[in-house]
Amino acid sequence: MESPQIDSARIAQVSRGLERAEIERREKVFTVTDLAVSYGGNPALEDVTLDVHRNTVTAFIGPSGCGKSTFIRCFNRMNDLIPGAKVEGTVLYHGADLYGRDVDPVDVRRRIGMVFQKPNPFPKSIYDNVAFGPRVLSLKGSLDERVEKALRDAALWDEVKDRMKDGALGLSGGQQQRLCIARALAVEPDVILMDEPASALDPISTTRIEDLMHELKRDYSIVIVTHNMQQAARVADMTAFFSVVVAEDGSARRGVLVEYDTTAKIFTTPSDKRTEDYVTGRFG
Amino acid sequence: MTSSRVLKNRAFEAAMLFAMVVAFGTLAVLLVDTLVTGWPQLDAQLFSDSPSTQPEEAGARPAILATLYLGLIVLALSVPIGVLTAIYLEEYADRKRWWNRLIEVNIQNLAAVPSIVYGILGLAFIVRGVGIGRVVLAGGLILTLVVLPTVVVASREAIRAVPDSIRQGAFALGATKWQVVWRQVLPAAIPGMATGSILALSRAVGETAPLIMVGAIVYVAFDPTLLGPYTALPVQIYNWTKQPDPTFQTLAAAGAIVLLAIVLSMNAVAIFLRNRYRKQW
Numbered sequence: 001m002e003s004p005q006i007d008s009a010r011i012a013q014v015s016r017g018l019e020r021a022e023i024e025r026r027e028k029v030f031t032v033t034d035l036a037v038s039y040g041g042n043p044a045l046e047d048v049t050l051d052v053h054r055n056t057v058t059a060f061i062g063p064s065g066c067g068k069s070t071f072i073r074c075f076n077r078m079n080d081l082i083p084g085a086k087v088e089g090t091v092l093y094h095g096a097d098l099y100g101r102d103v104d105p106v107d108v109r110r111r112i113g114m115v116f117q118k119p120n121p122f123p124k125s126i127y128d129n130v131a132f133g134p135r136v137l138s139l140k141g142s143l144d145e146r147v148e149k150a151l152r153d154a155a156l157w158d159e160v161k162d163r164m165k166d167g168a169l170g171l172s173g174g175q176q177q178r179l180c181i182a183r184a185l186a187v188e189p190d191v192i193l194m195d196e197p198a199s200a201l202d203p204i205s206t207t208r209i210e211d212l213m214h215e216l217k218r219d220y221s222i223v224i225v226t227h228n229m230q231q232a233a234r235v236a237d238m239t240a241f242f243s244v245v246v247a248e249d250g251s252a253r254r255g256v257l258v259e260y261d262t263t264a265k266i267f268t269t270p271s272d273k274r275t276e277d278y279v280t281g282r283f284g
Numbered sequence: 285m286t287s288s289r290v291l292k293n294r295a296f297e298a299a300m301l302f303a304m305v306v307a308f309g310t311l312a313v314l315l316v317d318t319l320v321t322g323w324p325q326l327d328a329q330l331f332s333d334s335p336s337t338q339p340e341e342a343g344a345r346p347a348i349l350a351t352l353y354l355g356l357i358v359l360a361l362s363v364p365i366g367v368l369t370a371i372y373l374e375e376y377a378d379r380k381r382w383w384n385r386l387i388e389v390n391i392q393n394l395a396a397v398p399s400i401v402y403g404i405l406g407l408a409f410i411v412r413g414v415g416i417g418r419v420v421l422a423g424g425l426i427l428t429l430v431v432l433p434t435v436v437v438a439s440r441e442a443i444r445a446v447p448d449s450i451r452q453g454a455f456a457l458g459a460t461k462w463q464v465v466w467r468q469v470l471p472a473a474i475p476g477m478a479t480g481s482i483l484a485l486s487r488a489v490g491e492t493a494p495l496i497m498v499g500a501i502v503y504v505a506f507d508p509t510l511l512g513p514y515t516a517l518p519v520q521i522y523n524w525t526k527q528p529d530p531t532f533q534t535l536a537a538a539g540a541i542v543l544l545a546i547v548l549s550m551n552a553v554a555i556f557l558r559n560r561y562r563k564q565w
Contacts, residue, residue: 081455083378110458120449123472133457136467180453187457 020262023237026053029191029221030075031092037070040084044070045255048089050240052191057213057222059236059263061229063278066242067255068225069117072193074098075223076112077105110137113184117196119176121168121183126160129168129179133187146186154182155212174205181212192216194224198231210235229279232263239266241275318544322537330538334505335520339531344539347520350420350508351489351546354516357424358431358488363481365428366435370477373436374443375465395433402430403497411498418499420514426494431484438480442473475561482554486547492518517543 030052037045045067052058052075060068070079077098079085091098098108110133122129130147133139139146147164151157156178160171168179177197184192194213198206213222213235226232232239240260246253259272270276333343369391377384406426416422446469454464495516508514515523517539524536 076456078452078456081452083380106458106460109456114456116449116452116456118449120447120453122450122453122468132454132459132467136454136457136459136463183453183457 020265023053023056023262024051026055027094028052028092029054029094030098031090031095032074033090033092035071035074035087035089035091037067037074037079037088038086039082042252043254045242048257050257050260052221052223053238054221055217055219056237057217057224057235059232059239060223060225060242061227061232061239061278062242062255062258063244064227065253065255066244068242069195070255071242072195072223072225075191075193076109076114078109078114080105110187111189112191112193113187113189114193114195115177115180115184115197118200119173119180121171121176121179123167123169125165126168126171126179127164130182130186133183137187139187150182150186151179153185153216154178155208155215156182172205174201174208177201177205177209178212181209181216185216189220191221191223194222196225196227199227206231229267233267236263239263241266241270241272241278243274243278315544318537318540321534322539322541325531325534325538326541330535330542335503335515339527339529339535342532342535344517344520344535344542346504346506346508347515347517347539348542350423350504350514351517351543353420353508353510353514354424354427355485355489355546357421358427359481359485361424361428362432362435362484362488363477366432366481367439367477369432369436370439370443371465371470374440375461375469391433391436395437398493399430399491400493400497402426403494405429406494406498416511418501418513419511420508421510422498423495423514423516426498427488427491430491430494431488434484434487435481438484439473439477442476442480443469445476446472475557478557479554482550482557486550486554489550490518490543490547492516492522495519496522517546 028051032051033049035045035048036043048071060071062068073079074087074091075093075098079087087099093108093112097103122132124132127147130150131143134143134146148157148161151160156175159175160166160179168176171179177200181192181197198209201209210231213224216222217237224232224235238260239262241258242255243258244253245256259266259270259275261271265271266275267279270279329341329343330345331343331348332345333341334346335344336342373384373388373391377387379385403426406422406429410416410422410425411418450468450472451464454468459467496519499513501513501515504513504515506512521536521539521543524532524539527533
């Protein structure tokens with residue numbers, strides 16, 4: 001289990017100059033209002049309202065079953081792939097309804113990339129992995145240049161440039177995850193969603209992914225789900241804390257948004273008792 | 285002092301060894317016996333001549349050719365139909381719909397139907413109903429029906445073995461369903477589907493009963509055509525074994541060697557494919 005202390009030195013370092021007012025002046029990428037998600041009639045997440053801003057890292061933290069992974073999958077409509085999943089409320093993407101009648105989820109996903117919990121490179125060569133997105137989307141321009149740029153941006157180029165034709169499954173776990181990030185970058189998305197991207201990686205690989213996030217937020221907006229609080233403290237500008245509410249009879253559990261604020265505020269002076277208990281390690 | 289648990293251990297090992305010897309011993313005896321019996325007749329004449337009432341002049345050329353034709357027809361029909369059915373059931377069908385569940389149950393059942401039943405069906409609907417007669421194409425269609433459920437089941441297994449994380453990763457990049465299936469799921473499933481299809485094909489090549497039903501006739505003195513009368517190697521072998529002249533028995537054994545060689549080389553291709561594209565995750 002993680003240590004309960006908060007690395008306040010790093011929080012100060014990360015969040016310096018990022019006051020809430022400043023973040024909120026940035027363009028809104030997502031505006032979520034009264035969002036609720038259920039699977040086959042069982043509510044998984046309810047009553048979520050928050051904004052995600054451009055060029056920031058927004059972290060979702062909370063105990064298992066709090067709906068944070070369910071929530072992040074609403075942003076690229078991956079929940080559409082799960083039979084019985086139902087999303088209510090509104091999610092606006094640059095002001096347009098993401099769940100509008102004429103919106104094709106396939107178009108949503110080409111703008112909003114995703115990196116998964118477990119590295120999932122395709123069983124193909126390193127090159128073909130990165131080239132897959134540009135190929136299926138028939139993107140114009142040189143494929144070689146696009147692949148190289150994506151790999152450079154994902155800080156993987158130097159390690160793989162001499163073996164682009166080798167199978168991607170021969171890479172280490174950390175390299176595979178950076179390959180998945182490169183794969184997402186190759187289609188030039190607007191937002192990158194990361195669902196616990198470092199949970200299957202060793203500490204050194206984790207650090208590299210976190211450093212990468214700091215680089216990437218200059219050009220992209222990043223949303224990350226993590227169960228590692230230190231990680232949220234190190235990488236995120238804004239943090240949303242989710243918790244589990246158990247029904248009175250103990251039968252149903254659903255996630256709710258407890259508090260959403262700057263990372264520094266969430267980790268140092270949270271306004272909700274539940275947040276404080278969680279970030280200091282008394283719960284969860 | 286040997287304790288009873290050590291004895292049990294040894295007894296179990298002996299039982300397993302015995303089971304293996306029975307299985308392999310039977311196979312080995314059959315193979316050696318066939319080889320020894322058929323060897324004298326396994327010559328060029330077997331491949332070049334037509335059957336004859338004179339055993340010295342008899343060959344199996346039309347039967348061997350027809351068996352190869354049948355194999356090609358089965359391959360050309362059962363693989364595309366079987367693979368597309370498997371893709372539909374695994375990737376597109378909504379399991380909540382009763383008709384999709386009905387199809388699933390029926391495919392399982394069809395795989396267990398005796399092949400003679402397909403022969404009767406083929407006689408009624410293809411040979412007489414459609415009226416194409418007792419021709420190579422009719423035999424190929426029947427054998428396709430016989431092995432189709434096996435191809436579907438094997439292909440479904442192969443598709444199901446592709447991890448869902450691959451599909452999710454492709455969807456997350458903005459690929460359409462068709463692109464996910466065509467560019468990720470199918471290439472990853474090909475080794476399994478190829479192995480299953482070839483094993484089904486080698487079963488089809490050895491089938492005798494349905495072909496007798498749909499009129500693989502015994503005496504064919506010319507090379508078969510798609511819409512002409514034919515015999516098949518297993519039928520030819522069966523017929524030779526019924527002849528009184530012992531030379532025909534030798535011929536039957538030689539034919540069996542050829543059939544075995546065809547089936548075993550198909551299985552070798554299946555094993556090669558399986559090892560060549562070993563599962564990568």
